[in-house]
Amino acid sequence: MRRYGPALLLLLTGAAVLRITLFGDLYLRYVQAGLRPYLIVSGATLILLAALTAVLTQSRDDDHHHRHGPRTAWLLTLPALALLLFPPPALGSYSAGREAAQRAEQGIGAFPALPSGDPLTLTVGEFSSRAIYDSGRSLKGRTLRLTGFVTHGDDGTWYVTRLLVTCCAADATTGKAEVRNADALPADTWVTVTGTWHPKGALGSDAAWPPVLDATAVKQIDQPADPYEKP
Known part of the structure; x- marks a missing residue:
């Protein structure tokens, strides 16, 4: 499953972007309202790239390459997963x-x-x-x-x-x-x-x-x- 890490990272990031733009006003914590269409397009593009990456990975015979890939690469999915599940709050008194x-x-x-x-x-x-x-x-x-x-x-x-x-x-x-x-x-x-x-x-x-x-x-x-x- 490690070879699907890049696709999963793209999927989680795209899903997080779409979550904060399509299903509420969370995106307003980070950008101006006028940038919403660009965020939607970006999120959808990331999900399409994730699907394409998964298909290309499946079609390649690269088992040897992935056997030697670093296991820590999966840690890159954690920030994207955190953004999806726990969007950061708006800037406040500390900022x-x-x-x-x-x-x-x-x-x-x-x-x-x-x-x-x-x-x-x-x-x-x-x-x-x-x-x-x-x-x-x-x-x-x-x-x-x-x-x-x-x-x-x-x-x-x-x-x-x-x-x-x-x-x-x-x-x-x-x-x-x-x-x-x-x-x-x-x-x-x-x-x-x-x-x-x-x-x-x-x-x-x-x-x-x-x-x-x-x-x-x-x-x-x-x-x-x-x-x-x-x-």
Whole structure:
């Protein structure tokens, strides 16, 4: 059976890719929604290659070659099997904490007007951009609502955090807002925080990062199907 190892590896990998794309939204943990068709094609192609490899292997008389093949080659199937049975979770507080906050004095200017009505739902990225770079101070006096997962800082501070993905999880960057006047929940808990902007620091400066939200309500929620924000 060792000679069918390459075919089995292709089959498991293809099945894992199809599982996370055809039967749910698990693929959104790793890539943008627009890449779903390419993942489906890739998964189907891998399964076809597995079938072709098995047929060619069966037709070859290569018993001597496989008698001397390394038994450890079967270990290569374990990562594919793990992906099929136990898909990794979305990136969370550990990934967010590894990225140092680096902000420069650039992009300062007036932003487009915000919709009327409170509370106003913003992404964490939108809130951060306006809090740090908006010369028109469009967040002032507004009741805001942000959704993300909990990360912890020093001295008891905590943040509502979201990872921004341009293409896939490998290029994720971090956006976060410090939450005040509310008790922290465990790291990686998903929450919706309602509150008001608390200005700090000069526009575009390191002192303005991360922006602050004075909370009036914190609601624990389930992780959304798509856990990442888009640029």
